[in-house]
């Protein structure tokens with residue numbers, strides 16, 4: 001019996017499901033939400049989604065579409081960087097076009113997944129207080145990796161409001177407040193820009209320097225410009241990217257920001273068009289790392305002290321799979337040795353789709369992973385015999401040499417990764433016809 005369980009109906013889960021069905025496989029997808037879209041279903045209350053009212057993607061539409069269903073096939077005239085709501089509609093249109101809805105069980109939480117003695121997955125779900133157990137031959141995990149907050153810890157207590165960017169929905173509650181934003185990633189810079197529109201003062205604390213990449217270079221989306229250099233050897237490609245950004249924005253010192261001590265690819269890229277502008281307009285104030293809290297005061301490592309009403313920690317997310325027992329699998333810290341960021345060295349009926357952090361967009365590569373996974377389950381793609389070595393190699397030979405912080409365990413270069421995945425697929429892998 002081949003029966004596949006897909007966990008999650010976000011951008012990764014829907015393409016996993018679509019490709020399983022394309023191969024004629026029996027599949028069921030569970031999602032605890034009420035519709036397709038995952039992170040892209042904005043909710044003004046705290047939910048799975050981490051987008052806020054004004055979020056637009058940072059990977060441009062040209063490089064952020066499924067091959068099987070492009071943005072032009074969805075809706076002509078979308079902007080270069082669509083909003084979260086345009087993306088929600090795109091993902092829901094994908095699910096409708098490929099007739100996926102009948103296969104998705106909504107409002108159903110996957111509670112636990114365990115292998116039994118017959119190497120089958122025993123999956124426990126909960127819906128409306130009722131628990132159900134089902135058995136599957138294969139498990140495809142697409143539960144997302146930007147929903148469980150990673151909170152920072154400092155000595156002392158902060159007696160104002162301390163929250164994570166996951167809870168940030170819009171700037172309204174911060175009107176007239178003194179805000180401290182922690183972090184130098186995309187959430188931190190977006191949140192600082194947003195709060196600065198209404199706050200009395202917004203300060204941003206970076207524990208290191210980052211190169212801020214503008215959304216547009218030479219009038220084109222930056223990732224489109226970068227992709228024109230994709231044919232160059234990696235070092236040269238990144239050298240030119242770094243140089244271009246530096247020519248455009250100048251040195252961080254001009255903005256009172258720390259200079260980066262790593263190459264542009266040494267961290268996940270921070271792409272923001274407005275932060276530097278806000279700094280030079282006296283709306284966002286840069287600071288270094290934090291030493292400790294004392295009441296509403298924050299003591300910075302440079303010895304300066306400031307008082308804040310609210311601290312918004314934009315300090316990233318933890319990779320979490322709460323449906324697995326911790327001693328079975330735990331990627332919340334340290335290496336993630338999965339071949340093609342998808343296959344486990346030991347469990348040949350377990351697949352992860354979309355669990356990588358590209359310099360670029362997630363779902364086009366998740367689509368390619370899904371096609372390989374579906375072919376593997378169908379018996380059309382053979383798992384390499386040296387999978388143990390290949391899993392190990394993922395860790396020892398990353399595409400990019402990045403700083404060792406918790407967020408950098410699953411990075412891939414978009415172009416290298418998608419090219420690598422395509423090598424495992426036939427030339428005619430694009431499949432646009434809806435399954436009838």
Ligand SMILES: Cc1cc2nc3c(=O)[nH]c(=O)nc-3n(C[C@H](O)[C@H](O)[C@H](O)COP(=O)(O)OP(=O)(O)OC[C@H]3O[C@@H](n4cnc5c(N)ncnc54)[C@H](O)[C@@H]3O)c2cc1C
Pocket residue numbers: 007008009010011012013030031032033037038039040048050051052055056057058059108109110111142143144145146147323353354355360361362363
């Ligand atoms: C603010 C923000 C902006 C971003 N911008 C970009 C961008 O510009 N480009 C880009 O490529 N990526 C971006 N990302 C990354 C984001 O993770 C991906 O865009 C995308 O949402 C990944 O899709 P996914 O399906 O893997 O995960 P998700 O979108 O998180 O979907 C996971 C799904 O699984 C379901 N689920 C989880 N656990 C369970 C369970 N136990 N039982 C049942 N269902 C479950 C959830 O309800 C959800 O529907 C951004 C992330 C954030 C936070």
Ligand SMILES: NC(=O)c1ccc[n+]([C@@H]2O[C@H](COP(=O)([O-])OP(=O)(O)OC[C@H]3O[C@@H](n4cnc5c(N)ncnc54)[C@H](OP(=O)(O)O)[C@@H]3O)[C@@H](O)[C@H]2O)c1
Pocket residue numbers: 055056057058059146151152153165182183184185186187188190207208267268314315316317357405406407
């Ligand atoms: N508009 C958009 O499309 C958009 C908006 C927001 C987020 N996103 C995406 O969502 C994902 C998550 O982004 P994110 O910005 O939330 O998280 P992130 O990329 O993990 O960045 C976290 C930031 O917080 C810092 N940090 C972590 N722990 C810290 C600590 N204890 N003290 C001080 N600083 C700490 C990190 O520093 P180090 O550099 O030292 O690791 C980093 O600067 C990314 O894929 C991102 O691209 C996209």
